Each structure stands twice: as C-alpha cells, then as structure tokens.
Amino acid sequence: MKRFLSRQALADLRALQDKAGRNAQNAFLIEGFKLVQEALQAQFPLQAIYFAGELPESIKVVLEQTSRVQPIPVLPISLTEISQITKMPHPEGILAVGTMSPCLAAQQEYAFPAIYLWEINDPGNLGTIIRTAAWYGIRQIWLSPGSVDPFNLKVVRGAMGALFQVKIRREFSAAQLLDLVEHQHIRLGVAEKEGGVADMELPEPWVLAFGSESHGVPAAIRETAQWIMSIPRYGYGESLNLGIAVGIILDRMRRKRDR
C-alpha cells in the first residue's frame, strides 16, 4: 500500500475524530466532494485539502477562485489513509481540514433568531437540525452542556454545508440562557409535547428551545418561556422525531410571518 502521509500527519488527522483532538487543533474534518466544494464556495477557512488521485475540474475551478484570497495546500492521500482517518468504509477520496473557530459564536456575539437544543445526543439528528435551521434563516444554534459535539464527522456530514452558514455556541447552560432572556429582552419560546398550537407571532429577537423527545427542557426554562408551543397530532403516535419537530415548528413560525 502506498503511503502519502507521515506517521505524525496521519496521527494528527486521526486525532480529529475526537472532540479533544478537534479542540486541541482548532480543526475538524470535512469529507466528500460536495461538502468540500460547499466549504470552498462559502470561502470557509480550510487548512488543507487531501486528495486521492487527480483533483476533479469542478473542485479545481472553485479552488483557484478561493486561492486568490487564501491559498490552500492540496496534498496527496490514499483511500486507505482516508478510511483510517474517517472510519468510513467507502471514502469518496477527498478530505479537508476546516478551522473550527469561525463556526463558533464569540462569547458576546449573539444573533437572532436562534435555537437552543437541550442535551441533544444523536449526531444525525443534530446535523439535520443544523441544515434545517440554516434553511429557515436561523443565525445561531446554541447547544447545552451534555450535547453531542457539532464537529463530529456525522454531524458535519448531516449538516450538508450549513455549518458554514450558521454559528454554533457550545456548552451554553440553562442559567446563561435565562440570564440572557432576562437582561437582553430576548423572547424565549419552548417546543413541548403539551403546549399551545404553534401558530403565533414571535416578534424578533427570539430564541426557541427544544428538549429531548422524551424529557423536554428543564423546568426553569419552561417556566421562563413566553411561549410553550406544540405540534397538533392528526393521527397516531406519542411524539415526533426531534429533527422533524424542529423543521415543522420553524416552518410554522416563518410562514406566520409571510401572511
């Protein structure tokens, strides 16, 4: 097997599988043609692009345009090396390393509308939610302590480039949220199983909190909320998937504004 990466380079890239390694390097993995292309088009800061074989024309074109502003090294890699890094069985043959910090909201940098996710632990769900939130023009996504890391490869893949468009805030506690709501006059809505029908005007700036499918948000958040909203059920079932619920509530809120 041909090796392109030094032992150290491979170890550094493999360290990006884990949250600790990503935090230490301020970097995360971006895998696949479509995602790398979206990162380039969004002029998202990439530290390097690793490619197995010949770089396709579509990527070259975007890369050339981007590189006038910010030159990005393109380095050779093998498919086996990509698999070792991503643990994916069938790599497409392209891998980029993105800088993490531009995705993160600075401590006092708030933008609205925002959504707050309480202890979200399914990476596929979080990826889909980030993608959906970007579609509905949500500007920041705040994650409670105990949530899955948003730079997890599965989240990045599920977000389909939306990570390059919205800002993320990690380890944002209920106390911080409530302090913000109280002192900055931010409106807080909570989506719950038992609430009023989600069909109301929410004057901006607002943040919408979503809990887990089974346990909801902590009581302190629910009690502070100006709106508790639910999705009416027209058939059978105990609840909706969290990602679906986020999509439907955001659609209901955005649509309200249209009329």
Next chain:
Amino acid sequence: MKRFLSRQALADLRALQDKAGRNAQNAFLIEGFKLVQEALQAQFPLQAIYFAGELPESIKVVLEQTSRVQPIPVLPISLTEISQITKMPHPEGILAVGTMSPCLAAQQEYAFPAIYLWEINDPGNLGTIIRTAAWYGIRQIWLSPGSVDPFNLKVVRGAMGALFQVKIRREFSAAQLLDLVEHQHIRLGVAEKEGGVADMELPEPWVLAFGSESHGVPAAIRETAQWIMSIPRYGYGESLNLGIAVGIILDRMRRKRDR
C-alpha cells in the same frame, strides 16, 4: 455462556435480519421494551416474545390483556443471543417476532390519504417518515421498487410503533401509481424542489409522492401530478432532508384543512 435457543431457532431468528428471510417466514423482528409494548397494546399479531431474565410488570400486564384474545409464547433468551440476532451491541433484553402480512396493504386495499416514496434507501429516514406519516393520519405508505425494506430492523426502530398503525405497500411501480390515479380518480401531488408553495387545499382522496433529495420523482409522475409543491426557503441551503420535507409538507396540508 448459557444458551437458550436451539441452533435451528437461532438460525431462524437470524434469518430475519434479511429481506429474503423475512419474506420466507412472513415475520420481522421487534426489539426493545417500548416497541414490544406498543405492539402488544395495538394487539399486533406476535409469534413469540423472547426475554432475557424476568419479564417486567409493565409488559406482563399488557401481555395478559392481549393473551386473552391471542396467546403469545414467552421464551427465554440471553443478551448474547439477542446481539447475535439483531447485531446491536447493547440489547435491552427483549425481542419479539411480529407477523409481517398485517402491516401490508392487500393488492386492492387502498386507503387515503397516502404517500408514495420513490427509491427511498436510508432506513433511518424511512422509519422517521413512517412515524411522521402516522402522526399526520396518513393511512398507507407506498414504496417504489428499489426502496429499502420497511421491515429492516432500523426502519422498525425508527418508526417507533407507527408500523402497527399504517399499512405499507411494497414494490409499487410508477405505472401502477399512474394507473390508479387515472382510473380511480385519485388526486396526485408531488413534492419537488421547484414547485408552487405548498399551501393549497387537496381534496381527498389524495396521494403525495416524494422523490430522492437529489433526483426527485420520475418525469412521468411529475407530468401526471395535479400539484407540484415546494417548501419555500427562508435562509441558506440546497435542499432539506427528505424526512424533514415530508413532515413539513404534511403539516402544511393538514393545517390548511384546519382553517
């Protein structure tokens, strides 16, 4: 390791991992407490329940009620055996075998509203869509040839009991759909990236067709449809996840009816 199942019984259960085995046995696997409980509560026909350890009170109560109508054998199993059958690393310790045919719509048994999914291949997506469809009172889900099997363990898990509420039709071709629309005066809607805003009345009976996120439905279906509908974008992104799109469109259609 203690073995409870005969070699043949284990082989029969393991065969249910695959579509061919499920079809041959007219049976599928239902794993986990919540799902088995939902099957019992829905009086869904179960061939057997396998349990590791002592059956919990909550299941016993439902089982006794159900068994008056239909006695269900409860058999011992080990956690290791469950893992061998489901390929899941951390089994909850309960596994049931459901009869497949009650989930399937008979050839001439149509009920509306219905949704038609074209070449859906992600089992998690299909499970979530079945769950969402049941929530919105969809009565049948029709799957095109080339779709993932709805009795795949991941689909069953994602559907969260909704499989016991809606009926599925497999291998339903575009030609069959179009024949039905033409001869039975069924109204056909298609959800597409480029269409009118999904905000219209659909008089029943209707069926809504969803294609893949990237390729949509075949041209013949699109050309026959009375409605082509889209979800407006309020921010960034190329498309929504298919499950999210199904949820939002169904919500928009159901909500329209409420007013």
